């Protein structure tokens with residue numbers, strides 16, 4: 001197994017939640033497998049998700065937008081693996097994580113805007129990715145809605161990464177109907193997947 005530097009991005013305000021338990025499980029399992037873990041807890045780090053007027057104006061100014069968010073850009077650029085842990089809220093990631101994409105996945109960081117107007121991926125140093133996502137609703141209903149969090153992780157994110165990288169999607173559906181056995185099996189699946197990451 002190849003040892004990687006893995007950036008784990010977590011978006012949930014409560015440590016004593018299912019997502020908090022999954023974040024702990026992901027970190028422990030990756031570390032137990034020998035990976036170097038950089039845990040980015042967006043709430044604990046008070047990440048500001050709002051793309052300001054100045055940032056929007058400077059969106060295509062690579063130096064300016066890299067300088068504003070430098071510590072986060074550096075962490076993303078140091079990563080060889082990427083894991084997200086979050087619940088869907090109103091069919092999308094929590095605002096704090098959406099804002100991470102808005103502010104950090106910008107030109108000069110996650111992609112390059114070429115002179116002819118075409119876009120090129122710029123996170124090709126990231127060879128492995130996964131997302132752990134917990135849904136209140138059942139999977140058939142999410143399918144009907146197009147399951148935006150799943151598509152964001154398996155289609156949108158994929159384009160930025162090293163060629164051939166297929167993000168692993170671990171979705172726990174139907175949490176509104178409690179099922180302890182299903183939940184335990186899901187946590188075990190997350191543990192196994194991270195140990196083999």
Ligand SMILES: Cc1cc2nc3c(=O)[nH]c(=O)nc-3n(C[C@H](O)[C@H](O)[C@H](O)COP(=O)(O)O)c2cc1C
Nearest residue numbers: 017018019020087088089090091134135136137175
């Ligand atoms: C503000 C809010 C919006 C939510 N929106 C959705 C949703 O659109 N789809 C869904 O399946 N579950 C939704 N849920 C349910 C959560 O995803 C679910 O409660 C969560 O994954 C449980 O994990 P937790 O205990 O760690 O918070 C929502 C919950 C909250 C608090």
